[in-house]
Amino acid sequence: MPSSLSFPFTPLLLVLLTAAAAVPSPPSPLVHDICNQTSSPSLCVEAFSADPQTATTTNETTMVGTAVRLVGNTSGSTYIYISDLTNQPVGRAGQKRLHICEMCYLSVSYDMLLLSSALSDKSYGALASQAAEVAAQARRCDAAFSKSTWQPMGNRNKVLVVLCEAIRVLCRSIGH
Numbered sequence: 001m002p003s004s005l006s007f008p009f010t011p012l013l014l015v016l017l018t019a020a021a022a023v024p025s026p027p028s029p030l031v032h033d034i035c036n037q038t039s040s041p042s043l044c045v046e047a048f049s050a051d052p053q054t055a056t057t058t059n060e061t062t063m064v065g066t067a068v069r070l071v072g073n074t075s076g077s078t079y080i081y082i083s084d085l086t087n088q089p090v091g092r093a094g095q096k097r098l099h100i101c102e103m104c105y106l107s108v109s110y111d112m113l114l115l116s117s118a119l120s121d122k123s124y125g126a127l128a129s130q131a132a133e134v135a136a137q138a139r140r141c142d143a144a145f146s147k148s149t150w151q152p153m154g155n156r157n158k159v160l161v162v163l164c165e166a167i168r169v170l171c172r173s174i175g176h
Contacts, residue, residue, distance in 0.1 A: 027054040028058055031044075034060075043162050047074070051066050072112050072115075078156045086098050118130055128172070131164040
């Protein structure tokens with residue numbers, strides 16, 4: 001009899017466990033501390049929340065590695081998004097703006113190699129400098145659409161900028 005009682009509850013238990021696993025854990029206090037030093041703390045926390053490790057991050061060195069990985073993921077998906085948009089009928093002005101962004105994100109892909117190298121070498125000064133360059137490229141892309149009513153990039157550039165700001169904050173903290 002006990003086994004027949006537990007059977008109906010098994011699917012419900014599985015659904016509850018699956019739902020609990022899908023809910024991200026809140027970021028660690030370190031994430032909030034670092035993000036509060038960026039231009040958009042809430043966007044920064046949201047960006048870090050995409051990585052499940054941020055719930056337990058208490059180490060700045062680990063967090064800077066997470067940030068570099070998130071910058072790589074964000075810039076890669078943004079480049080693909082831009083490439084997809086260039087195949088759409090967006091008009092001459094739209095194509096020109098997208099071309100600017102495409103060139104910016106090609107530069108970012110090179111910068112990612114330098115970011116990764118600086119991270120593995122624990123060269124936090126170089127890491128901070130490269131993060132500033134990545135942020136500058138994202139701002140250039142954003143500026144390409146500043147006088148347009150068409151805003152296809154959404155928050156993509158802003159997320160990249162805020163992650164780079166977090167890297168710079170972390171590098172200053174680690175360097176002291």
